[in-house]
Amino acid sequence: MIKVQNITKRFGDFAALHGIDLEIEDGEFVALLGPSGSGKTTLLRIIAGLEFQDGGEVYFGGEDVSRLKVADRHVGFVFQQYALFRHMTVAENVAFGLSVKKRRDRPSKAEIRARADELLRLVQLEGLGARYPGQLSGGQRQRVALARALAIEPKLLLLDEPFGALDAKVRKDLRRWLRDLHKQMGLTSIFVTHDQEEALELADRVVVMDHGKIEQVGTPEEIYMNPRTAFVSHFVGETNRVAGEGGEVHFRPHDVDVVEEGGETVLVDNVFRKGGAWRVEGALVETGLLVEFDMDAALAPPATGTEVRIAPRRSRLFNPA
Amino acid sequence: MSSTTFPPPTARARTWRKPSVLPGFALTFGTTIGWLSLIVLIPIATIFLKAAGMGWRHFLEVGFSDRALAAYRLSFGTAAAAGLVNAVFGLLVAWVLVRYAFPGKKVVSALVDLPFALPTAVAGIALTALYSPNGWIGQFLDPLGIKVAFTPLGITIALVFIGLPFVVRSVEPVLADLGKDVEEAAATLGASRSQTFARVIFPAIGPALLTGFAMAFARGVGEYGSVIFISGNMPGKTEIAPLLIVTQLEQYAYEGATAIAVVMMLVSFGILLAINALQAAGRRRMGA
Numbered sequence: 001m002i003k004v005q006n007i008t009k010r011f012g013d014f015a016a017l018h019g020i021d022l023e024i025e026d027g028e029f030v031a032l033l034g035p036s037g038s039g040k041t042t043l044l045r046i047i048a049g050l051e052f053q054d055g056g057e058v059y060f061g062g063e064d065v066s067r068l069k070v071a072d073r074h075v076g077f078v079f080q081q082y083a084l085f086r087h088m089t090v091a092e093n094v095a096f097g098l099s100v101k102k103r104r105d106r107p108s109k110a111e112i113r114a115r116a117d118e119l120l121r122l123v124q125l126e127g128l129g130a131r132y133p134g135q136l137s138g139g140q141r142q143r144v145a146l147a148r149a150l151a152i153e154p155k156l157l158l159l160d161e162p163f164g165a166l167d168a169k170v171r172k173d174l175r176r177w178l179r180d181l182h183k184q185m186g187l188t189s190i191f192v193t194h195d196q197e198e199a200l201e202l203a204d205r206v207v208v209m210d211h212g213k214i215e216q217v218g219t220p221e222e223i224y225m226n227p228r229t230a231f232v233s234h235f236v237g238e239t240n241r242v243a244g245e246g247g248e249v250h251f252r253p254h255d256v257d258v259v260e261e262g263g264e265t266v267l268v269d270n271v272f273r274k275g276g277a278w279r280v281e282g283a284l285v286e287t288g289l290l291v292e293f294d295m296d297a298a299l300a301p302p303a304t305g306t307e308v309r310i311a312p313r314r315s316r317l318f319n320p321a
Numbered sequence: 322m323s324s325t326t327f328p329p330p331t332a333r334a335r336t337w338r339k340p341s342v343l344p345g346f347a348l349t350f351g352t353t354i355g356w357l358s359l360i361v362l363i364p365i366a367t368i369f370l371k372a373a374g375m376g377w378r379h380f381l382e383v384g385f386s387d388r389a390l391a392a393y394r395l396s397f398g399t400a401a402a403a404g405l406v407n408a409v410f411g412l413l414v415a416w417v418l419v420r421y422a423f424p425g426k427k428v429v430s431a432l433v434d435l436p437f438a439l440p441t442a443v444a445g446i447a448l449t450a451l452y453s454p455n456g457w458i459g460q461f462l463d464p465l466g467i468k469v470a471f472t473p474l475g476i477t478i479a480l481v482f483i484g485l486p487f488v489v490r491s492v493e494p495v496l497a498d499l500g501k502d503v504e505e506a507a508a509t510l511g512a513s514r515s516q517t518f519a520r521v522i523f524p525a526i527g528p529a530l531l532t533g534f535a536m537a538f539a540r541g542v543g544e545y546g547s548v549i550f551i552s553g554n555m556p557g558k559t560e561i562a563p564l565l566i567v568t569q570l571e572q573y574a575y576e577g578a579t580a581i582a583v584v585m586m587l588v589s590f591g592i593l594l595a596i597n598a599l600q601a602a603g604r605r606r607m608g609a
Binding site for chain 2: 048050069070071074075076077079080081083084085086087088096097100101145148149151152
């Protein structure tokens with residue numbers, strides 16, 4: 001179990017983290033989700049030992065590792081820009097962690113080679129061991145980085161925006177592949193992302209962060225369906241925010257019915273197809289606030305400039321902070 | 322109809338330049354060749370021509386006399402030693418300039434370039450004054466039996482001085498470009514600081530370091546101004562090859578001067594070519 005207790009960190013005048021508490025069970029796949037500057041990467045780096053906290057402790061399975069150097073924490077870390085060693089072959093990159101071990105712990109050359117081959121097979125790069133990182137595609141490089149991190153048989157795998165530098169298609173494939181790999185290996189993993197879709201798709205639990213604080217921790221379902229704060233509600237998934245009695249009313253575009261009577265009147269501005277539905281963009285006639293909602297694609301789309309009456313099926317009220 | 326639209330494919334087969342959208346190849350390439358000829362090739366060709374006129378026997382007599390051989394040994398030896406010293410300490414300076422922020426960094430950086438700007442004779446005089454047996458530094462070294470001025474050691478020091486910027490300036494950008502994350506990756510994989518340096522940082526900056534060494538070495542081989550003051554110029558002992566050439570010229574022995582020049586040039590060219598080949602091999606390995 002990984003436990004983070006009351007972690008604080010400042011960079012000069014900027015408070016990157018204030019008082020973070022978090023527990024992660026063995027084998028869990030956890031996403032740290034938040035906008036840039038939310039402190040998610042700083043938290044990941046503190047857990048890894050690449051950054052040191054100003055206050056608080058980090059425990060790995062009950063052991064306080066707060067003062068332990070990164071090399072002694074045995075975590076696998078995958079960097080956003082891969083951070084591969086360009087002058088080494090793919091196989092040498094993967095074997096690096098084994099080859100720098102102290103002589104009495106170090107496996108023989110043959111064992112190291114066998115282990116590197118095995119890992120390359122695991123990340124589906126069999127036969128590319130003799131190439132140099134410069135000869136690989138972005139997705140392949142990221143998998144080499146992953147194999148290299150796994151080579152030291154880490155207790156914990158940390159990934160910093162692992163798909164950030166990849167294009168959409170590769171991202172999607174790699175995401176699915178990583179989820180399968182996690183299922184197969186059951187290695188406790190934490191990854192940082194600013195992409196809510198990625199977090200909801202991959203993680204067992206999502207930790208939503210903003211301004212150096214944890215806003216909510218929960219399963220993707222809980223985070224999406226029952227956001228605890230206004231921030232979570234609008235950061236995760238699409239949300240309409242309109243003024244209501246006693247606060248801000250949030251509702252999802254797909255939680256809207258078009259009604260004959262009652263509800264609110266919307267002046268339609270733009271209609272386009274979004275997947276299996278019409279996405280309608282418009283402004284509330286009464287207040288001028290912009291809203292968007294989905295309509296059944298089997299119906300005729302409303303014309304621009306017409307008025308439609310809508311009523312949200314589900315909505316949540318958030319009090320102003 | 323069709324015969325007028327496209328030229329037959331063979332019409333292009335004679336051009337050895339690959340088609341490219343970058344404009345101005347003919348103009349820039351022509352200028353390059355013209356310029357290099359004017360500045361480098363023609364003067365060098367003249368030297369060879371002049372040397373060729375003296376006949377083999379005479380050429381060997383002058384170009385490979387005991388005095389000349391001693392001068393080559395001294396010039397190439399001290400230049401190589403100075404290049405090595407610069408490779409070590411230049412790397413250190415570049416490291417400090419890239420890795421740390423400290424007050425006065427801009428001044429330190431400007432100091433590095435000073436050997437470029439200073440008339441080398443000034444450096445020679447200053448170093449001689451410092452290292453002569455009664456100089457500021459020499460007076461402490463002399464009782465220890467270490468003689469600097471008027472020895473090969475003094476020549477090496479002068480060459481270290483003038484060669485420093487080459488190593489610093491060639492290593493600096495590569496070091497800056499080498500991401501912090503690569504070192505962090507090595508650390509997460511369990512590497513110690515020394516392992517990270519030896520296996521990750523050093524190989525990455527190796528080619529740049531070699532370039533810096535090659536440039537400092539080449540500069541050292543040809544250096545004249547700063548060395549003649551500190552070397553003492555004893556024939557066969559502390560007489561560098563460029564000085565030997567000047568000595569020949571002063572005696573109106575132009576052919577003798579060119580003979581020594583040709584030998585130096587061929588050796589230098591060979592060494593630089595070897596260093597280039599080494600680097601090309603390194604680049605191929607990186608798959609770039």
